[in-house]
Amino acid sequence: MMLDLSEYNGTILWLGILLCLILLQWLVASYAKASQPGAVPGLPPRDAGHKHFTFRAWRTHQNTLENAATMVGGAIFAILAGANPQWLQGIMAIMVVSRIAHMVLYYGIATDKNPSPRSYFFMLSWFANLAIIVLGMVAVVSH
Secondary structure, eight states: OOOHHHHHHHHHHHHHHHHHHHHOOOOOOHHHHTTTTTTTTTSSSSOOOOOOOOHHHHHHHHHHHHHHHHHHHHHHHHHTTTOHHHHHHHHHHHHHHHHHHHHHHHHHHOOSSSOOOOHHHHHHHHHHHHHHHHHHHHHHHOO
16 A cells, blocks of 8 residues: 655645754754864763854754654654644744744843743743644554
8 A cells, every 4th residue: 555645745844844853953053063162072072051143053953852752753644644734834833944044043042040031942842742743542542
């Protein structure tokens, strides 16, 4: 049986954007860290704390990596489960745009405050990710 993914083109596009976001964050974090005098490959940045851009860039990338398995896996699961393509595309858009906003705010705002403005977008993307997984579960149970 051949799986017709054409209904999921929008979701697949958002998944591709998410993967590009991870690569962009990797590039920014790596460049920022490599630009530091005496930087050692494979170690966290020397200057820890939110007041240092290198730390924020590294943490932004690490945070996205920490969530990548459920974001990418959830999307693939929902597609394979046959989740509603329109709902899935919309929720994927919310999740990815929230991750982009999280990144921009993390890069731009040096604060130790919790919650910080980036926290709201982190939680929005987290709930969107949960909704994607639930959408997949509903599709499995209803088939």
